[in-house]
Each structure stands twice: as C-alpha cells, then as structure tokens.
Amino acid sequence: MENKVKNYADEEHCPVRNVLDRFGDKWSMLVLMLLSDMDVLRFNEIHKYIGTISQKMLTVTLKKLEADGLVERKAYPEIPPRVEYSLTKRAKTLMPIIQDLAQWANKNMADIQDSRRSVV
Amino acid sequence: MENKVKNYADEEHCPVRNVLDRFGDKWSMLVLMLLSDMDVLRFNEIHKYIGTISQKMLTVTLKKLEADGLVERKAYPEIPPRVEYSLTKRAKTLMPIIQDLAQWANKNMADIQDSRRSVV
C-alpha cells in the first residue's frame, strides 16, 4: 500500500514524472516535431517556423532538449556563426509515440472541445 | 511557407498544443494512470494514493479531466457524500499511448539522467 503511494507520487523515482516533465512545457514537443519533419535546422530557421516563440524560450527549450540528449547541437566556427540542430537517436525512438499522441489529439480534438463547451 | 509556420504555431488550431496542454500539467497523467490501474476510485482514495497532491489540485485536476470527457464523476446522494471517479471510453483510447510513453520513460530515464549530469 505504502509502496503504491510511493510509485505514484515520488517525483525523483517516477519515470513518467521525471522524464515527461521535460516536454510538458509550452514548446518542447513542437520543436521535436518540427525537427523530426525537417531533419536539420538552424536556430533562426526554427525561430521562423514557430513564429510565436521568443528567442529566449527557443534557447531555453533547445538547451533542455540538448541536456536530455534529445537534440544535437552542431556549431560551425564561422562568422557570423552557424548552428545546426537535429534529433538524436534517442529522440528518434520517442517520435513514434509523439506521433501517436498527435494523431490521437487530431482525432479527438473536436469532441474534446465539444465536451468543454457543454460543461461551461 | 507561411502555412508551415501557422501549422506549427497556431495555438487555437494545433491539436497537439490544444489537447496536450491539458495533461502537460503536474498531476493529470498521474491521475489518468492511477484510474487506469484501479478502475474506480473515490476522491479520498486518489488523494491517498498520490500522497503529495493537495486537495485543491486534485479537485482542479479532476474537474479539467471531467470537462475534457476523460474522467467520469458519479456522486451518490448520501451523507457523508460518496463520489466515484473512473475513466471514460475516450480516456481508454488514450491510455495505450500514455502507457507507451511511460514505458519509453522507464527505459530511458537512467540514460537521460546521465545525460543531464554530464552537461552540468
């Protein structure tokens, strides 16, 4: 019983909590999906694709994803600098699941929005 | 090109953004997984299983999930009151994906934590 509780609550040891916290934010999934579609993108390209993300948040998001080993950063020592981002192998094993999630969201969005409306 | 940008950024029409925003919070996934495991639970049972959630947040989370048609609430007109929560059909179509996600998280948590450490 106590164990059950631990399994569901313990932030340090719950893998779901621990890992999914990282892309439950506003931008991570979007960046992952974009990179999955486009393969390799430079900082400013991502910035343009996701028109509404701020430079700061793009930096933060990419750093977190890089720290988790989901995104690879390749900097070319040129002036002006060029930096290319792409998905790692690890991220590529995750993408099918994210695609499923996206598909589910696509299928169910309309119904869910209906539900929300009928509650209000 | 402009279309691409829209597809990736538009909050109103992006299904992923729109739907997944809802369980990208601190507790929703946990509650869904718990209900998936236990089938039917009362308010205080959930509260005990997830030892660290506050009453307020449990209420908020359950209400959001109910509004989205993912959780069903059955109140029995007794004193003291009894309320039972369970997953809806809609939620049950979502659970396999969440299970996959959990599995992926389980498999990759250790490596991801290593990555994070090596970055710091």
Add this chain to the structure above:
DNA sequence: TCAGAGACTTACCTTTAGGTAATTATTGTT
C-alpha cells in the same frame, strides 16, 4: 451538543514559466 466523515471551496501566498526589449561578439560589407 459536539466530534467526525467526505468532498470539496476559498482566500491568500509563493514559485515557476514565459514574455519583452536591449545588449553582446565577431567579421565582412558599404
């Protein structure tokens, strides 16, 4: 008559996420 059970609700406060706008470094171009 007062405590207790169950499922909340409310007021208040702190923490975190995220946004804005200005600034940096370096070199080639005008």
Add this chain to the structure above:
DNA sequence: AACAATAATTACCTAAAGGTAAGTCTCTGA
C-alpha cells in the same frame, strides 16, 4: 565609421500554476 548577420544572453516584468490552511455542508453516533 557604421551596419548587417547569427546565435545567443541578460535584466526585468507579468501571468499562471500550484501550495497552505482554514472553512463549509449535512447527517450520524457517542
């Protein structure tokens, strides 16, 4: 000399998420 380009960084601010602790409602049993 000033400017443009690229990929950031920094200081500052607002809004949203989440936590704490106390209160509410209604009946039952001691």
